[in-house]
Amino acid sequence: GENVEQHPSTLSVQEGDSAVIKCTYSDSASNYFPWYKQELGKRPQLIIDIRSNVGEKKDQRIAVTLNKTAKHFSLHITETQPEDSAVYFCAATGGTSYGKLTFGQGTILTVHP
Amino acid sequence: KAGVTQTPRYLIKTRGQQVTLSCSPISGHRSVSWYQQTPGQGLQFLFEYFSETQRNKGNFPGRFSGRQFSNSRSEMNVSTLELGDSALYLCASSMDSSLSGNTIYFGEGSWLTVV
Numbered sequence: 001g002e003n004v005e006q007h008p009s010t011l012s013v014q015e016g017d018s019a020v021i022k023c024t025y026s027d028s029a030s031n032y033f034p035w036y037k038q039e040l041g042k043r044p045q046l047i048i049d050i051r052s053n054v055g056e057k058k059d060q061r062i063a064v065t066l067n068k069t070a071k072h073f074s075l076h077i078t079e080t081q082p083e084d085s086a087v088y089f090c091a092a093t094g095g096t097s098y099g100k101l102t103f104g105q106g107t108i109l110t111v112h113p
Numbered sequence: 114k115a116g117v118t119q120t121p122r123y124l125i126k127t128r129g130q131q132v133t134l135s136c137s138p139i140s141g142h143r144s145v146s147w148y149q150q151t152p153g154q155g156l157q158f159l160f161e162y163f164s165e166t167q168r169n170k171g172n173f174p175g176r177f178s179g180r181q182f183s184n185s186r187s188e189m190n191v192s193t194l195e196l197g198d199s200a201l202y203l204c205a206s207s208m209d210s211s212l213s214g215n216t217i218y219f220g221e222g223s224w225l226t227v228v
Contacts, residue, residue: 034217043203043219044156089156093217099146099161099207100169101217106155 002027004092006104014112019080021088021107024072029095030102033066033073036089038106044089048075052094080111115140117206117220125226131192134223138185138206145187146217147179150201159202162187163209194227201225 003026013019025033031052036044050057050064050073057064061080066073077084087108091101118137126132138145146161146169158171162181179189185206191198204220 032215036219043221046216046218049216091156099144099163099217100158100171101146101148101156101205102158103156 002030002092002100002102004090004102004104006090006107008107009105010108010110012110012112013080015080015082017080019075019077019084019109019111021075021090021109022072023074023090023092023104024070025092025102026071027092027095028068028071030092031094032092033064034091034101035064035075036091038087038089040086047088077109080109082111082113085109085111117204117218119202119204119220119223121223122221123224123226125228126194127228128194128196130194131190132194132225133188133190134202134204134225136187136189136204136206136220138187138204139218142206142208142218143185144207144209144215145181145185146205146207147187147189148203148205148219149173150203150222151199156203159189191225196227199225199227 006023034049037047038044061078063076087106090104120135144163147159150156161169165181176192181187201222203222205217207215207217
């Protein structure tokens with residue numbers, strides 16, 4: 001089955017800096033890669049996603065890149081703000097694993113004012 | 114448009130009891146999946162239902178079961194509760210998860226504590 005590795009497990013940045021979180025996946029059949037942000041006690045909230053026919057997607061301060069050959073994808077947050085502090089999860093799904101998101105271990109992002 | 118709704122939000126059960134959690138997907142969504150979230154194991158897939166049929170199942174014991182009704186609402190049941198079942202149980206819905214790139218939305222979850 002699919003396996004997703006996420007790094008780093010914790011990330012601390014100063015407000016205004018950029019943050020990058022990286023994930024690798026194992027199943028070449030995976031074709032959809034969402035990123036979720038989870039604040040303490042809240043549900044995972046979709047912040048951006050990318051499909052396998054696209055190499056990069058951007059939404060304001062957030063961008064995601066996908067390298068299908070290397071089987072890795074990354075989340076980039078620019079001009080970080082304290083409210084970006086949360087746990088971020090990458091996930092992968094596709095092929096016959098529909099409805100099944102395989103998640104990375106999560107990254108605790110702390111943005112210091 | 115209402116989001117994914119889960120009930121109850123919080124519950125405490127005793128070892129050996131059973132529990133039923135409910136999920137109402139976003140209107141128009143026919144796929145419902147369930148996840149368990151714990152600090153040690155992260156987010157783990159339990160099962161997925163579409164049109165009342167279980168299409169995919171994770172690696173959980175048979176004590177964990179679910180079903181989906183004709184209106185797409187879903188329930189999951191955990192029997193003979195163990196302390197290790199204490200977790201946040203998340204329901205997620207999508208239009209049809211078999212479609213490539215189908216977006217999946219999560220509910221607020223049900224916090225289960227087993228004592």
